[in-house]
Amino acid sequence: MTSPSAFLYRYTPASVGMVRIFASKSIEIRNRAKQTARFRSGPLGSYDILLDGKRALYATKRLMTPRHALPLAASLLLALIVLPASSRSAQTPTQQQNPGLPQVTKSREAKKEEAERAAARAAAHHFDRVLIIVLENVDYELAIQDKNLAALASQGASFSNFHALFHPSYPNYLAMVAGTDFGTHNRARYVADNQLNFPADAEHRTIADRLITSGLDFKQYAEELPDGTCPWNLSSQHVAQNRGNYVRRHVPFLSFREVQQKWCDRVVRVDSGSAKNFFVQDANKGLVAYSFYSPNMVHDGHDTSVTVAGAWVKKFLDETFPEKLRKGTLVIVTFDESGGNRDNRIYTVFLGDMVKSASQQDPAALGRLYTHYSVLRTVEDNFGLEPLTPNDRNASPITDVWK
CATH class of the missing domain: 3.30.1120 (Arylsulfatase, C-terminal domain)
Structure with a gap:
């Protein structure tokens, strides 16, 4: 047997x-x-x-x-x-089916909805790359009177009803990249700018997560970021929170442990005094899909004036990142917050070969209410990314400014 x-x-x-x-x-x-x-x-x-x-x-x-x-x-x-x-x-190479189970076929309505979503994604794609440059603490009325910023406004889409979200600076920077400030604006104003290190969990994601997951990339450029090995040993306050003209609160991606631990090589030091700094090198090779540029405290106008900030932006776009390098790149110049006005209205302009010239823009479209969440939503839609929070999900994407 x-x-x-x-x-x-x-x-x-x-x-x-x-x-x-x-x-x-x-x-x-x-x-x-x-x-x-x-x-x-x-x-x-x-x-x-x-x-x-x-x-x-x-x-x-x-x-x-x-x-x-x-x-x-x-x-x-x-x-x-x-x-x-x-x-x-009945299978495709990337879609395995269980032959012993009933096969689910999509209804005509489901196929139609899927096609509509695909068409919407295609319609929302206007640029290959985006560079966001953030200046500091100026009311819209003052910024638009600066000759250099006014000249930029005459070249692209300049929004007349664009508002920052909070006072002071730090909560706005967080909201720009994460779709929320995680309640930091509720702290007393004198501590609201104190930086935090948010844990690397599902509740503290940034657009970096969405980009990386989708096979795209990001970089955070920071003028005068202190030299150091990667990753840096970061405590609740950066060892170089204030060093020279650099402040960490203007470099939002550094507030996230996930970036510190996994992607700190994408936080790039820019020596603004060097004609061959890392940004210049990257710009000549071609920027990644998403770039966030934090000027130092002189260039962003924080410790100087809107005149200095406007002159720096003009030189940056004329010499450091000239038009010949900007094909397919949307350049956004904005401010973190107003100078203190309650309505928090700020200067924001879109520039690029995909943006209609100022003479072709519809004043009604430029006068719609937009915020930092609107920019985030516009970038997400352009790259087909899922919104991070209800804030950017419910924000109005910026439309009607494209060629």
Whole structure:
């Protein structure tokens, strides 16, 4: 009598492969394509037929005995030959189906909705790359009077009803990249600018997560970022929170542990005094999909004036990142917040070869209410990214400014 652990081999016809029969327990067949079908006896007289580890057939039968082995082997062989073949005919290389389960077909309405979403994504794609430059603390009325900022406004889409979200600076920077300030604006104003290190969890994601997951990339450029190894040893306050003209609160991606731990090589130091700094090198090679540029405290106007900030932006776009390097790149020049006005209205302009000239813009479209969340939503839509929070999900994307 054959013991339960014993087995025998039988070669099947043609080139199917080999049958391995386990007495009273199971039968296994493997073909030359290395697919495996296996009979498995179960409780209460049931048995399964598995294909590559997934149930293909289920039946109720008394437990197998040696005299049932060969008939079941024949059934199993049929399962290996016929079922995978029929399954393969209905599969694509990237979509596996279980031939033993009912196939779900999309309704006409579902297909229509999917097509509409695809069309919407295509319609929302206007630029290949985006560069966001953030200046500091100036009311809209003052910024638009600066000759250099006014000249930029005359070249693209200058929004007359664009508002920052909070006072002071730090909550706005967080909102620009994360879709929320995580409640930091509710702290007393004198501590609201104190930086935090948000944990690397699902509740503290940034647009960097969305970009990386989608196969795109990001970089945070920071003028005069202190030299240091990667990753930096960051405490609740950066060791170089204030050093020279650099402040960490204007470099929002550094507030997230995920960036600190996984992507700190994408936080790039820019020596503004060097004609061959890392931004210049990247600009000549081609920027990544998403770039966030934080000027130092002199260039952004924080410790100087809007006149200095406007002159710096003009020089930056004329010399550091000239038009010949900007093909396909949307440049956004904005401010973190107003100078203190309650309505928080700020200067924001879109520039690029995909943006209609100022003379072609619709004043009504430029006068719509927009915020930092609107910019985030526009970038997300352009790259087909899922919004991060209800704030950017519910924000109005910026439309009607494109060629």
